[in-house]
Amino acid sequence: MTHHAKVIAGGKIVIPAELRREFGIKDGDSLTIERDADGNMVLKTYAQVVKEVQAKFRSMLGNRKGSLVDELIADRRAEAAMEDAEFEARRRSRKA
Numbered sequence: 001m002t003h004h005a006k007v008i009a010g011g012k013i014v015i016p017a018e019l020r021r022e023f024g025i026k027d028g029d030s031l032t033i034e035r036d037a038d039g040n041m042v043l044k045t046y047a048q049v050v051k052e053v054q055a056k057f058r059s060m061l062g063n064r065k066g067s068l069v070d071e072l073i074a075d076r077r078a079e080a081a082m083e084d085a086e087f088e089a090r091r092r093s094r095k096a
Contacts, residue, residue, distance in 0.1 A: 029045065
C-alpha cells in the first residue's frame with residue numbers, strides 16, 4: 001500500500017496516522033533517516049534500529065552456545081584462582 005506524506009514549513013514531515021498507528025510512532029518519538037545502497041531514503045523507528053543492531057551483534061557471535069556473560073565470569077574466576085595460587089606460592093616461599 002502506498003502512503004503519502006507532506007513536508008510542511010521548517011522541513012517537518014507529516015506521517016499519515018495509519019502508519020503512525022501501525023509502527024507505534026508517538027508524538028516526540030525519534031526516527032532515523034538513512035540512504036540505502038540504491039540511494040533511496042529509508043525512515044526507521046527506534047525499535048527497528050535496535051533490532052538491526054542486535055541482529056548484527058548476534059551474527060558476530062556465530063554459533064556460540066551459552067551465555068557470553070557466563071563465559072566471561074568463568075574466565076575471570078579462573079584468573080582469580082590462578083592469582084590466588086601464585087600469591088600463596090610466593091607467601092610460602094618467603095616463609096621457607
